[in-house]
Amino acid sequence: MPRIFGHGQFLGQHEQRWQAPGFSVARLVPTVPEHGVEEHTHAEGHFVLVLRGSYVSSARGAPALAREPLLVYNPPGTVHRDRFRDLQGGVFVTVAVQVATLREYADAIALPDHACVLEGLAQRVARRLAAAGGEAGTADALTIESLCAELLDATATYGRTLAYRQAPAWLWRARERIHDDCGSQLGLADIAAAAGVHPVHLTRAFRRHFGGTPGDYLRRCRLAKAAGLLRARSHQGLAAVADACGYADQAHFSHAFKRAFGLSPARYREALRPPAQVCQIQDRHRRPA
Template identity: 30%
Template sequence: MTRPIAFIAYPDCQMLDISGPWQVFATANKLSGETRYRLSLAASAPGLITTNGGLAVKADCAVSELSHQPLDTLLVVGGSGVMQARFDPALTAAICKLAPQVRRLGSICSGAFLLAEAGLLDGCRVTTHWRRAEQLAREYPRLAVEPDALYLESRGRYTSAGVTAGIDLALSLVEADQGATLAGQIARELVMFLHRPGGQSQFSEMLRGQSRAGPLKRLLDVLHADPGGAHSLESMAAVMAVSPRHLTRLFKRHLAVTPGTYLTRLRLEQTRTALLDVPNVSLEQLAGRWGLGGAEQLRRLFQRHYGVSPSVYRQRFHHGRSEPLQGDTPCR
């Protein structure tokens, strides 16, 4: 069975938002030895489109022409040009016309703005590049924006975070269509891990702190140097010479989380690294080392934050053979 997939592009779109997912589907064709996916690139008009990196791509057809052919999946790519493209009435009208005809409608990165402007994401849980998430939530309050997710499916709509997360989304679509075996073969062919779970955070707490620290840098340096230390709200406030209430305000203003939430996420990051680097470690040992209570509490926190259990995470991302974790459910 051949599934037609179309990408919608526009001037100043992100090149990798096209080429990354496109290559996943193209590799599915190559490895299976048959045309599982028929790919096309559409724009307001056929012809060359200059991406925001300066490299030009060629649109096969106009978006309006897609309604005259069978179409399984429609994906809107992201890029800086979406801020102008979303206000093109002919483009949004054409996408609205196509939406009821396709089995799957989705966006990559900031392409969510175009679907949101067309009213096609109302009432859905969505994600986008973390840098644009706050703007998306503010400008389109009918959306439930989850800024940390890599990709999401909600009410038949698919959205993904920035650039490489589009590859993860494409792999998840191939797995749904063709099974995990082919998806795994594609991941190996492209020299990448099996696709990351959609609920996994877009970026680490280390990067979050470095990029948004502001006046909190002194305290974040202390926390990052010893995440498992006995850091109470009062002791953290003392490092900054402010009251606990003011410290909480600073965290919410600069990092959009409370001090306790930030510290928990930082500790979870340490356990995530240890799962891949330390053989035969148990959840109880990890929880004790990083101040995360007991094994069951750690398992629940890990599942909530990354969307998978610790055992499944180790199974998916460990380079070699992984033993089942003590204190967690067996890998399946």
């Protein structure tokens, strides 16, 4: 049974620590030699940014022996034995993401469901985060939280880009069917039949390449369509918008929309109105009958 590490717990000595709601960031030096590192797992999702030293990782895309800079993302529950080959001069930064925070972000982004090495924008954001916290710990919580959110988004984008490159043509057809018909009551069998594969094969491939289930993608398509209708047709009733986007009723639509965007459909529509229009509406409400 691998050891389970709790919140912000890593194999190293903390040099600095900085916090933001839902995130814990730290700069550490390794303290456990390679032979002393056993298989373990973390209750939370986390990133490891190797700033100095030689690092061994089992994450997808990692070389046999990685040199800095290296950025690894490990989803919650990843069992691994990642370690420094040599403790001398090693420095790394960790970003622990609480499980509740990952759930909150799940409606907006789809993070990889496997350990992976990240490059490009994700690595640049992680280095900015390390630099922000390293400035004598003076970075405010909003700056840290914003960079952590940007790191999650860049991670989802990077994983999606790699998956998209390898997705077979039939899987793209299935995805397009969901997107085009998101307002109808689609069944898994219907989508699989359109792609010419078994539903189990469809679900497995969809998660591997797009980071979630067909149902996850359908939910995001419906929310995007609803937001577009609220922007474009300001006088259309909410019940009509709910029906056009495939929701069972207006209550179900309102609940899903508020959970994703933080605003009810009515408040979202109101926030999009020009200020003059909002004032006119409020003035009319103040006038006596």
